[in-house]
Amino acid sequence: MTASVIDGKAFAAGLRARVADQAARFEQAAGRKAGLAVVLVGEDPASQVYVASKAKQTAECGMASFEHRLPEDTTQADLLALVDALNANPAVDGILVQLPLPRHLDEQQVVARIDPDKDVDGLTPLSSGRLALGQPGLVPCTPLGSLMLLKDRLGDLSGLDAVVIGRSILVGKPMAQLLLAENCTVTVAHSRTRDLAEVVRRADIVVAAVGRPEMIKGSWIKPGATVIDVGINRLPPEEGKTKGRLVGDVAYAEAAEVAGAITPVPGGVGPMTIAVLLRNALVAAHRNAGVALDDKAL
Numbered sequence: 030m031t032a033s034v035i036d037g038k039a040f041a042a043g044l045r046a047r048v049a050d051q052a053a054r055f056e057q058a059a060g061r062k063a064g065l066a067v068v069l070v071g072e073d074p075a076s077q078v079y080v081a082s083k084a085k086q087t088a089e090c091g092m093a094s095f096e097h098r099l100p101e102d103t104t105q106a107d108l109l110a111l112v113d114a115l116n117a118n119p120a121v122d123g124i125l126v127q128l129p130l131p132r133h134l135d136e137q138q139v140v141a142r143i144d145p146d147k148d149v150d151g152l153t154p155l156s157s158g159r160l161a162l163g164q165p166g167l168v169p170c171t172p173l174g175s176l177m178l179l180k181d182r183l184g185d186l187s188g189l190d191a192v193v194i195g196r197s198i199l200v201g202k203p204m205a206q207l208l209l210a211e212n213c214t215v216t217v218a219h220s221r222t223r224d225l226a227e228v229v230r231r232a233d234i235v236v237a238a239v240g241r242p243e244m245i246k247g248s249w250i251k252p253g254a255t256v257i258d259v260g261i262n263r264l265p266p267e268e269g270k271t272k273g274r275l276v277g278d279v280a281y282a283e284a285a286e287v288a289g290a291i292t293p294v295p296g297g298v299g300p301m302t303i304a305v306l307l308r309n310a311l312v313a314a315h316r317n318a319g320v321a322l323d324d325k326a327l
């Protein structure tokens with residue numbers, strides 16, 4: 030069997046087009062653009078690239094983009110003061126603080142400071158509590174984008190066995206909550222899981238979010254399973270090259286011979302993350318401005 034390739038890049042482009050339509054309607058109704066602020070602390074070159082592409086796509090969708098690049102040695106007090114200022118700024122509907130922060134900063138405290146109404150990353154205690162309780166709220170971008178791809182491919186997920194590998198706050202835990210809400214039987218595996226291969230072999234849906242290049246082997250995958258590869262790992266450059274290849278957490282070539290469908294890296298979950306971020310910002314803008322939004326339009 031050869032898996033069909035789930036084209037996250039194309040799906041994301043479609044979602045961005047719908048966001049752009051609704052953003053134009055929002056501007057008409059609210060008399061201002063929806064606004065998204067991104068905060069990056071430090072010089073991590075990979076993060077700089079994401080920030081630049083987020084800013085570009087935000088503008089292309091007809092939303093206002095606010096970029097804040099702070100030096101590596103920014104203090105906790107200065108970062109909290111920036112979050113407070115963005116919370117108070119009525120032109121800003123969504124705030125994303127790029128993670129991880131430099132080691133000397135208290136990430137939890139910074140995230141908790143974000144106004145829950147502007148929490149487009151879905152990471153504040155209120156947002157994650159709502160998700161756990163099954164209440165409406167802002168949901169983390171990567172898991173929501175992954176779920177959109179799964180539902181597009183499989184339709185109803187009820188009763189399917191889903192294995193999430195990784196238990197991070199940003200991906201693994203919220204992904205498990207979303208799959209549970211779709212009536213999957215969910216297993217969350219992690220670095221201490223015994224016999225991971227055996228756990229993965231049961232799964233109709235595999236979501237890999239461990240951050241270890243090509244760790245999930247093709248022989249672990251149940252024939253016909255749907256594989257969502259969240260990992261974005263850059264390998265060391267080959268001889269004579271300056272940049273290494275991007276690979277996921279799944280050994281793609283092997284897995285594609287067994288799976289029913291699989292997301293590639295790049296071009297899978299990554300583009301969905303940014304598209305969902307724009308979607309979340311627009312949802313927040315409607316709420317913040319008291320303008321009705323037809324959820325189905327997104």
Ligand SMILES: Nc1nc(=O)c2c([nH]1)NC[C@@H]1CN(c3ccc(C(=O)N[C@@H](CCC(=O)O)C(=O)O)cc3)C=[N+]21
Nearest residue numbers: 079126127128129150261295296297298299300302303
């Ligand atoms: N609070 C927070 N929220 C995040 O969502 C968040 C974060 N912090 N910190 C960093 C990671 C990383 N991240 C990516 C998003 C899109 C691509 C993406 O679009 N990747 C392209 C490839 C890009 C390339 O070629 O380098 C793809 O997979 O096709 C990658 C990585 C969001 N993150």
